[in-house]
Amino acid sequence: MNSAERCTFPVAFLAVLLNACSNGGAEGRPAYEVVAKVNEQAIQANELNSVAAPVAPQGAADEGALERLIDQELMVQRARERRLDRDPRVLQSFEAAQREILARAYLEQVTEQIRPPGAAEVAAFYADHPELFARRRIYSLQELEIRMPAERFAELERRTAKAAGVHEVKDWLTREGIEFRLTTAVKPAEQLPLESLKGFARMKDGQMVLSPTGSGALLVHLVTSRKQPLDEATARPMIERFLLNERKTALAKAEVERLRGGAHIEYAPAGPPGAASAATQVSPADLAEAPPAPESR
Template sequence: MPRLALCFCLSLTLCACNKAKEGGTQLAAKVNAGEITVHQINFALQNANITSADQGKEASVQVLNRLVDQELLVQQAREKKLDRDPAVMQAIEEARREVLARAYLARLPGASGKPGDEEVKRYYTQHPELFSDRRIYSMREVLIAKEPGVAEKVSAQLEKSKNLEDLVAWLKEMKIRHAANAAVKPAEQIPLESLARFYAMSDGEIKVLDTPQALAVVLRVATRSEPVDIARARPMIEQFLGNLLRTEAAEAELKRLKASAKIEYVGEFAKRMPTMAASAVGRRSAESGFAKGVKGLK
């Protein structure tokens, strides 16, 4: 059953159980002097994965119980005047600002765009490492803290070392912070900016990958092929490209707004902001990648 239709049926069910209406508000429960409405329950159920009316009724009861608990606590907080506490007021204002900002971005013209069939096919074709030639990788890696001069030393030592064990022993001797581990990862769990290099490696080959978080020395132990056809990949590609469209629309709008706004940084932030902005760009680049837009391939 479609979610909207299910919520509508749920509203009718709750209304039938509770005929009370005050000021046009459909009531689900009264808690002391407070009220919980059907609209509150439906709002809480919007993102629930409900597939049947019976499941919807059960979920609505759980949500209503949670809202009753919440209402009792809210009433106690108000009785103790916590809603006037400066820290609480600041948190409420911050939440309000976040909701408004997200609501504005969600209504941008490009935010609701859906990639076309050709865009999906193009992305599928351009990324065989994720789809047509997708692999599951067995790997060992040593993550090394990024400190001045460490990358050059590690690269030089790696040429001398016969294996990762030699490198780890050297790192311990030099007291360089590191962590070694083994893992099995599908292609989509490897950052997109590193995947192309990892895909091109041979089994048994070692590479140094410079990631924003750490210096990674990676050994590709073995791989097995698990391709994904375009029909199976389509919903995930659509989700990823949809997220990309929303991100691009948001960044374009922020760029436009900043260009027409008067923004003046004051005090120490006048000096720090250019550096901080550059760091933020680096983080966004590091966080980009197919895994961010999809849950993963199974």
């Protein structure tokens, strides 16, 4: 098991392992409803809820959650028999998971009392983003991801300007031996990057737009689109969630900066180490859940 693999355990599973290894049995555990026993080891309702599907109602577990937890408990018991709970590599993973959980809990506590947006703010956001709401469209797109040297971008740009469609660009790329990947997707406006949405809103059906990327170029072809506006009342819950999460992210970022400003931090002489595994980092942006896409009507 290498370090990357050790860091990919789901946090819920690690929390169960931490609980099992630190308690060493049922003695001293808070009293919750026992939902199952595995070799006399009780599985409690709070543990079941920790591995339930996120979409399950509050206090309810998805159908297979208990069976997954039983499987985990069997493996935990065998791991303890082999003293894996004392393995330095496993303990390191426990510590990393604990840091992540505690850091996330702290940021959630800091941001939980933030003021929700008012009606005027929601109305202003609705008015400022007609491409998301009043003039919202559903886009049928073809995207051509092209890997090529930067010096050939101008040549590709000229070819694209003359092309009657994506197929002609593909034919030219194939003849030139240039690697590309074609994907198709149907996306409502809210699933497109907010910073580029105004550009999409100006596109006409059949239009192609080429832009440079770090590895070459991206060609976007708007095949078709259809209007599907949202009135303010329908959009209000989505806007409220977006603005609230935006505030939470900003507050969490400011709190992290405040903590760093008041701390004494020393790096080793070689300088800051490489970026830590994403599994052991908590970013302020992690607190902001992406607003769900409104249902197509």
